[in-house]
Amino acid sequence: MQGMELVRHRRSVRTFDGRELTKEDAEKIMGFALSMENPYGIQIEWKLLSLREDGLTVPVIVEADTYIAGKVKRQEHAEEAFGYAFEKLFLYAESMGLGTTMIAGTMDRTAFEKAMQLESDEVMPCVSPLGYPAQKMSLRETMMRKGVKADSRLDRKELFFDGSFDRPLPESSPCSELLEMVRWAPSAVNKQPWRVVVIGTTAHFYEAKTKGYVDATGWDLQKVDMGIALYHYAYGLDEKVRLKIEDPGIRVPEGCQYIASIERL
Ligand SMILES: Cc1cc2nc3c(=O)[nH]c(=O)nc-3n(C[C@H](O)[C@H](O)[C@H](O)COP(=O)(O)O)c2cc1C
Numbered sequence: 001m002q003g004m005e006l007v008r009h010r011r012s013v014r015t016f017d018g019r020e021l022t023k024e025d026a027e028k029i030m031g032f033a034l035s036m037e038n039p040y041g042i043q044i045e046w047k048l049l050s051l052r053e054d055g056l057t058v059p060v061i062v063e064a065d066t067y068i069a070g071k072v073k074r075q076e077h078a079e080e081a082f083g084y085a086f087e088k089l090f091l092y093a094e095s096m097g098l099g100t101t102m103i104a105g106t107m108d109r110t111a112f113e114k115a116m117q118l119e120s121d122e123v124m125p126c127v128s129p130l131g132y133p134a135q136k137m138s139l140r141e142t143m144m145r146k147g148v149k150a151d152s153r154l155d156r157k158e159l160f161f162d163g164s165f166d167r168p169l170p171e172s173s174p175c176s177e178l179l180e181m182v183r184w185a186p187s188a189v190n191k192q193p194w195r196v197v198v199i200g201t202t203a204h205f206y207e208a209k210t211k212g213y214v215d216a217t218g219w220d221l222q223k224v225d226m227g228i229a230l231y232h233y234a235y236g237l238d239e240k241v242r243l244k245i246e247d248p249g250i251r252v253p254e255g256c257q258y259i260a261s262i263e264r265l
Contacts, residue, residue: 013099014141016131018063039243042081044070054115058107064129071124083227099133102126148190161197178236185232187225194229202263206256240265
């Protein structure tokens with residue numbers, strides 16, 4: 001599986017079948033994680049953790065022992081770089097038949113940060129279980145998915161624009177299919193903050209902010225979502241793209257912030 005099929009097949013998996021992650025799969029995932037780059041050139045440190053051995057708790061996840069977590073030095077664009085890289089890892093895991101869920105809130109953060117030996121100038125944005133999906137979702141997982149409408153996404157007319165924010169991108173646009181990959185990206189509480197304005201061969205990404213996602217230190221969880229969206233777009237083009245931070249200076253709706261642009265090569 002690859003491309004759109006892989007993107008549509010991925011979902012957050014919260015119920016696992018209880019099998020230990022094989023040594024082979026663990027090595028494959030870590031090998032991939034260590035080889036990963038992100039267009040921001042920001043270094044991220046990845047580590048596999050064990051729920052039992054590291055004393056972790058994640059109430060929303062059933063029957064998974066292995067977790068992967070990443071940490072990064074606090075700096076500008078750390079959120080986007082992290083989201084980009086973690087989603088790259090998620091789609092790779094999906095291609096191996098492994099289940100994942102990006103978790104930023106519903107875990108014992110203190111225990112995870114201790115296991116990651118987090119320093120005061122670092123942040124551990126999200127963690128994920130790694131394992132083999134169970135045949136049947138737990139009742140809690142089913143309820144959670146309903147609660148955030150996890151199986152649906154905003155209409156493309158609300159997300160994608162042609163040259164300016166007052167012109168929705170026509171369905172006949174050559175980048176419609178590519179943007180469909182962005183539309184199906186995962187986001188915190190399924191808020192889908194990404195908005196994209198296409199001008200020529202460049203897609204300009206904006207964050208439509210939801211209240212309550214920026215903490216006291218200025219860390220913006222929805223920028224992790226933005227990094228995920230940027231990766232989905234780049235993935236659709238086999239990463240034959242250039243990411244640049246050059247605000248095109250068009251008029252932007254209130255509450256929207258320019259993030260980055262991706263040019264096709
Ligand atoms: C940055 C980020 C943080 C998330 N945090 C949590 C979390 O704390 N707990 C949880 O159960 N799911 C979490 N999720 C998963 C989202 O709820 C999920 O991606 C969204 O509802 C869409 O569903 P899907 O991934 O199955 O397509 C998070 C996702 C992202 C991208």
